[in-house]
Amino acid sequence: MPPVRNPILPGFNPDPSILRVGEDYYIATSTFEWYPGVQIHHSKDLANWDLLIRPLNRKSQLDMRGEPDSCGVWAPCLSYDGDMFWLVYTDVKRKDGSFKDAHNFIVTAPDIEGPWSDPIFVNSSGFDPSLFHDDDGRKWFVNMMWDHRSSPRAFAGIALQEFDPVLGKLVGPRKNIFKGTELDLVEGPHLYKRNGWYYLLTAEGGTAYEHACTLARARDIRGPYEVHPQKHILTSKDAPFAALQRSGHGSIVDTEGGKTYLVHLTGRPVGQERRCVLGRETAIQEVYWRDDWFYVENGPVPSLYTNVPGVYDDSDYWARKYYQFENGLHKDLQWLRTPETDRIFSVENGKLILIGRESIGSWFEQALVARRQTHFSYDAETVIDFSPSDERQFAGLVAYYCRYNFFYLTVTANSDGEREISVMSSEASWPDGDLKFPQQTRIAIPKEGKVRLALNIRGGQSLQFFYALEGQELEKVGSVLDASILSDECGGHQAHGSFTGAFVGLACSDLNGTARGAVFDHFVYSPVQDATDRYEIDSQRHT
Missing domain, CATH: 2.115.10.20 (Glycosyl hydrolase domain; family 43)
Incomplete structure (x- = not known):
């Protein structure tokens, strides 16, 4: 056996x-x-x-x-x-x-x-x-x-x-x-x-x-x-x-x-x-x-x-997860802190609507729905429909550990109300929690229309964001980022004070307090078996 x-x-x-x-x-x-x-x-x-x-x-x-x-x-x-x-x-x-x-x-x-x-x-x-x-x-x-x-x-x-x-x-x-x-x-x-x-x-x-x-x-x-x-x-x-x-x-x-x-x-x-x-x-x-x-x-x-009584079947572990919302949230998905879910999300017509609340990383009420990162290498993507009025409204795809450690690909707007793609992060920013903007040149996009957002993480160490307008191919957004900061060792209080794990998912904030919502068609998490994945390396070494 x-x-x-x-x-x-x-x-x-x-x-x-x-x-x-x-x-x-x-x-x-x-x-x-x-x-x-x-x-x-x-x-x-x-x-x-x-x-x-x-x-x-x-x-x-x-x-x-x-x-x-x-x-x-x-x-x-x-x-x-x-x-x-x-x-x-x-x-x-x-x-x-x-x-x-x-x-x-x-x-x-x-x-x-x-x-x-x-x-x-x-x-x-x-x-x-x-x-x-x-x-x-x-x-x-x-x-x-x-x-x-x-x-x-x-x-x-x-x-x-x-x-x-x-x-x-x-x-x-x-x-x-x-x-x-x-x-x-x-x-x-x-x-x-x-x-x-x-x-x-x-x-x-x-x-x-x-x-x-x-x-x-x-x-x-x-x-x-x-x-x-x-x-x-x-x-x-x-x-x-x-x-x-x-x-x-x-x-x-x-x-x-x-x-x-x-x-x-x-x-x-x-x-x-x-x-x-x-x-x-x-x-x-x-x-x-x-x-x-x-x-x-x-x-x-x-x-x-x-050695255990059973034989492990890894097919589900490596399966692509395509999350739709006809029947509510899949059991893989969680949110942060609040039992009052109707204030942060709803499911309507098979789509997930995140209700913009407090900022990403808030300890009180933020609209973030995500799943665990369970692979060293994976791809994730979603399709979002969001019409922000200014820079204080943003929504999109996030790789998240805690308020001090995240990478966030957003659909937002500038002060004139023109929509744009922007990346924000809080890379190992404890104790101040200050934002960084690794993508300095923001990408202007049409005022209306759905946007496809994607990311890939490889070997637990590199992260690349992508975006595409309807009918177009994905394009890179910014440079490669250090995904390894999404870890206990970098999670604000380091290894003896940070206890959770990396998540990837969907988020929406409205710092104007008007609860503007973002609509997500689906969410995809795709494990990738490559040479940098230790899980696969260890398996090959054992064989």
């Missing part, structure tokens, strides 16, 4: 929480400021995964307006107690500086596809919560503790407290059960039980190249916990040339056949700057048990290829 190639969830899919119910496997991953919240993927064989649902999809569950980049939904934990699905998550309102305003919630559902309940507020003492269902029927809430007095090294350990599902709140004393190792920054806790041992799997070392999974165990759930003989059961921190880097924050699952697997986040850097342009992805490793400890096969460095 050929092994599956990592990552199994390519593109922005970090902090995986894996669960098996019968023959079905589920992985929940973080979505941060992108709406709806939490991605849950489904598989029957651990090799082939489909996006099933985003359960936090209404205002009563999640409203992230005003939350900074890389805040929002952190590190969900998905579990099942034999009767009900439980999803625990953090909604982070502030992450920079000494304070973390991080509120933890629980939602439940009788079926994985819902309906999911309104949230129960649990606590705000730290982030990355999980819920452990013990075999005596008790439920335990676990999260990291944040101590603002110790900033910037404010990771104070892992807190444990009983959760009463009838009362819907925490009960009894809270105990700090694990302070972590010298690697520091202990977070992402998950509890498991096997052969009378409680196992505490945590993440350490931050989210960049020192990241790791750390394992400890105890006979009593409250501890004391002894650390694994290896300490860090999975990490790339001592293997700078491994294909999978930034590896950590994992969870485990047992198959029906008795094998155990670890899923974990990872990144695949490109270029001399080692930038992970696809963000933090989800990979899988087989583990084995010895002396009541588990070890990663061929670990602790994660393997690019892993």
Whole structure:
């Protein structure tokens, strides 16, 4: 049986929480400021995964307006107690500086596809919560503790407290059960039980190249916990040339056949700057048990290829995606922060209408609909009908990471109301967020008529924009741009503070406040297999 190639969830899919119910496997991953919240993927064989649902999809569950980049939904934990699905998550309102305003919630559902309940507020003492269902029927809430007095090294350990599902709140004393190792920054806790041992799997070392999974165990759930003989059961921190880097924050699952697997986040850097342009992805490793400890096969460095029960079919991964809007938005598409979608977009007559709101990069209300970049090389295009009155109205095609990192090909107008094509960017502009205009010579276009906009990205490092009027061929707009800045390493707060991933999609702004709309006929995302795509290179090297 050929092994599956990592990552199994390519593109922005970090902090995986894996669960098996019968023959079905589920992985929940973080979505941060992108709406709806939490991605849950489904598989029957651990090799082939489909996006099933985003359960936090209404205002009563999640409203992230005003939350900074890389805040929002952190590190969900998905579990099942034999009767009900439980999803625990953090909604982070502030992450920079000494304070973390991080509120933890629980939602439940009788079926994985819902309906999911309104949230129960649990606590705000730290982030990355999980819920452990013990075999005596008790439920335990676990999260990291944040101590603002110790900033910037404010990771104070892992807190444990009983959760009463009838009362819907925490009960009894809270105990700090694990302070972590010298690697520091202990977070992402998950509890498991096997052969009378409680196992505490945590993440350490931050989210960049020192990241790791750390394992400890105890006979009593409250501890004391002894650390694994290896300490860090999975990490790339001592293997700078491994294909999978930034590896950590994992969870485990047992198959029906008795094998155990670890899923974990990872990144695949490109270029001399080692930038992970696809963000933090989800990979899988087989583990084995010895002396009541588990070890990663061929670990602790994660393997690019892993044996799983299923055989991977890559046809969908390489398929061209032509998004039409007759039935609303495709499940691949998301937007930023707001649950009030009628204020930023509508679908009419099979077309997507984006309603011009605040500027590109606004933390409150911007009209941007996009999908994850899941390939190092791809083409994207759309057809837009937009009639701006001046330079304060613009709409078009955008490659986006955050307010500090984007490239935006726009249809706009000059101060005299004449339409033009223009490129704007905010290239690694933290902390000021100032715009740059790499295309200094704007292109005049007729006052009316549809415009075709396109871009290509190659190897995760170069970006070229194109445009065409109706009935004409695409022409280049401006010079080649550095696409690698659409990465955690350049995302405003660098690798330890930028947590999402690159998107590509459609946007519209009206800084006059008149909500002028732009009409989009379709949106196309076409993966490109070329020699610069590491995913393909690694496959060829393996063969």
